[in-house]
Amino acid sequence: MIMDACGNVERKKEIQEMPLFDKFSKLLFELGNYNEDEQKVKIEEMHKLIAKMNKKELDCAFSKETFNKINKMIEEDKLSFENTFLFLRQAGHFKELNNFKFYSFDESQLNKRIRKMIVDEEKKKEEVNEKFLVDLCECYLLHKDCYISEKLQNICIPRHLKIALDKEESEKAQKEKETALIALSNIDKHQEINKKLYQNGAIEIIRHHQEHHNLTRLAYQSIWQFYTNRQHKERELEEIIVNEVHFFREASREMEELAKCVDWRKTEKVLEKTKEVQIILKWIQMIKRLTWNARTWKDEFSELICCNVCLSRAARENESEIFEECSSLLLDITRMKNVDVDCLLKKGVIDLFLEEFLQPTLNKGVAYQSLDFFPELFGKLKKKVNNERSNEERETTKLEIYEKMEEDGFEDIIISLGEILSFLGYNNSVYFSTVLE
Known part of the structure; x- marks a missing residue:
């Protein structure tokens, strides 16, 4: 009896000391040995392991062999579809939240089974079982990372939009809407989809949320991601996205609300795992894609600039990925032809890039972006305009920027840093002597 107890303690200790991937593999390998209720417990354990894994561990955990193993257990009646959906739904939810791709699913037998x-x-x-069909579609879209046939689009997309259009606001309904929209957001932006299949439904979901706030923050980000991904193929959607449903205003408001839920004083390791931080990153990456295509300067960009400047300062110390993504976005906005330099000055963009040079430790990515920012800024300042008053205002702005940099010694700092990075192979140069020409 004592020996058995000692043996159990040793086995538990051995399992605790296993790498995460080995624990995951062990649970997967043994899953078929348990009854349905026991499997649910084991699947929950697997989900907890997934949440702790890094990118490399996740790639190993979700290999073609993993999906084939699940397919084999289904084939041998060792795993029910209910538990298969439970496992795949949560894994796909985590995958999308954290921007991972599991291309191995496309090559697996499980993919072929679900598709058929x-x-x-x-x-x-x-006689179709709608719930079962929706579950199949959900798991397929959550894990599918390549081309989706027109036939499957016609089956899956309308059903997921219908779920999200449901006006039910219970916690269960909220979760179902979130998962349905996350699944849609996984459809690749290069994928051709008939506009009639999604246009009215997507716009209705967005507008209904703007009026009633009936979606979770992740669900709302996901419907925008699905809809804006279509702009890659449908250029005429830009007018609707920018002017009718006000993408930039909505994105700014959402990021501001999410930022209030984050304790930015926590360490980077803790921050990078929080749901709010991951959703903010998804918004920024989506905005970056949209700003490249936006052909006109809109008032809502002012809100977006303010939001990103504040977010950059909050994230600077402990969330380097958000800090770099925000800085990169502000650089992209600066490069847009119709962005006014005076706006960049008043909204704090110039100060933000200058502040980086005074930090005790430079963020390498943002340092590079800063040295790209100033030639872009000076290029804008050198452009002549037809309106005489505008030229006078431009000269005033130019002097204000130059005096700020000269007064605080930024000119010498930036030139020195530029020379160091040039020595290390960085090609750009900042010439302050040309700014007042």
Whole structure:
């Protein structure tokens, strides 16, 4: 009896000391040995392990062999579809929140099985089990990272939009809407989709949320991601995205609200795992994609600039990825032809890039961006305009920027840093002598 107890303690200790991937593999390998209720407990343990894994561990955990193992357990009646959906839904949810890709699913037998089952179930027409079909579509879209056939688009997309359009506001309904929209957001931006399949539904979901706030923050970000991804193929959507449903205003407001939920004093390791930080990153990356395509300067950009300056300062110390992404976005905005230099000055963008040079430790990525920022800024200042008053205002702004940099010694700092980085292979140079020409 004592020996058995000692043996159990040793086994538990051995499992605790295993690498995360080995624990995950052990649970997966043994999953078929348990009954359905026990499997649910084990699947929950697997989800907890997934949440702790880094990118390399996740790539190993979600290999083609993993998906084939799940397919084999289904084939041998060792794993029910209910538990398969439980495992895949949560794993896919985590994958999308953290911007991971599991390309191995596309090559797996499980992918082929689910794809065939979707088509076969839909063929039943009046006898179709809608919940089962939606579950199949959900797991397929959450994990599918390559081309989706037109037939499967026609089956999956309308059903997911219908779920998100449901006016039910219970906690369960909220979760279902979130998962449905996350699944849609995973459809690649290069994927061709008939506009009639999503246009009215997506706009209705966005507008209904703007009026009633019926979606979770991740669900709202996801419907925007799905819809703006389509702009890659449908250029005429820009007018709707910018002027009718006010993307930049909504993005700014969402990021400001999310930022209030983050304790920016925590260490980077803790911060990078928080849901709010991950959603902020998804918004920034989506905005960066949209600003490259935005052809006109809008008032809402002022709100966006203010939001990103504040976010950059909050994230500077303990969230380097958000700090770098915000700085990169502000650099992209500076490069836009219709962005006014005076706005960059008043909204604090210039101060933000100058502040980086006074930090005890430079963020390498932002240092490079800063040295790209100033030639862009000076290039804008050198451009002549037809309006005489505008030229006078431009000269005043130019002097204000130059005096600020000269007064605080930034000119020498930036030139010195530029020379160091040039020695290290960085090609750009900042010539302050040309700014007042």
